Amino acid sequence: MNRSTSPQRRTPRLVLVGLAVLGLAGAAYLVRGPLLMAAPMCLDGRWRGCLGTENGVVFTTLATVPLSLVLVWLLARRRGSASAWRTSLAEVGMVHGTVPFLWMTLMPGEGAGLVPGRLSLVPFRDLVTMGPLGIFANLLIFAALGFFAPMRFAALASAPRVLALGAGCSILVETAQYAFQLDRVSSVDDVLVNATGALLAGLASRRWWRARAEEHGVVAAARA
Structure with missing residues (x-):
């Protein structure tokens, strides 16, 4: 009985890993030019x-994907539960896919510490100046968090x-940019x-x- 259901359990896991690999491969293809420019500095250990x-951060993020996949495997094996792979992939994925973008958004500009913070509080005024590439980049900043967080935390499964999570995190980032x-x-x-992404x-x-939210609902009902 257990043997017949194991392929069904593996299917969502394989789909998630496949989507992650395809997404990263597509991103690497789109930015292959800048990545080739950043690769020598990163490979030579010139970390500054x-x-x-930004190109160096993207290169480092893609280059460390195998390490993150190994971490997912280690965490899943240690947990050993039926949902271990999904939980482990969600934890590692939201960190690996979010921290590099946060690093880039908090990089100081040339006038950091000298130029006072600037605010733009009129909605849709800056969308024109962002351009397609800027809008796409802003959509990606909390995309990994939005994708994986509700898979990991049932309380966020809506x-x-x-x-609200994306908007709250973005407000914190914009506040930090202004305050510092x-x-x-x-x-x-x-x-x-950011919130839309x-x-x-x-x-x-x-x-x-x-599916995770439904599982938690069933467990809670059984305990009640």
Whole structure:
């Protein structure tokens, strides 16, 4: 009986890993030019030039994907439960896919510490100046968090909560940019686009986090 259900259990795991690999491969193809420019500094151990540039951070993020997959495997084997792979992948995925973007958004500009913080509180005014690439990058900042967080935490397993999570995290980032005078503009449009990216990613993983929410609901009902 258990042998017949094991392939069904493995299918969501393989789908998640496949989607992650395909997404990273597509991202690497799109930015292959800048990555080739950053690779020599990162491979030579010139960390200031590597981690101090956006291209270097992207290269490091993609280069450490195998390490993250090994960590997922180790965590899943240690837990040994039926949902261990999904839980481990969600934990590692939201950290690996979010921390590099946070690092890039908090990189100081040339006038950091000298230029006072700047605010842009008029909605949709900065969308024009962002351009397609800027909008796409802002959509990705909390996409991994929106995709994996509701899979890991049942309390976040709803679209409004994922949206609120993305908006709250974005507000914290924009506040930090303003408070620490990083020579960046703290814009309400960044919050809107970041939150939208988290929501869209959350909807993309809805099949898996709804299943987790239903499992928790069944367990809670049984305990009651």
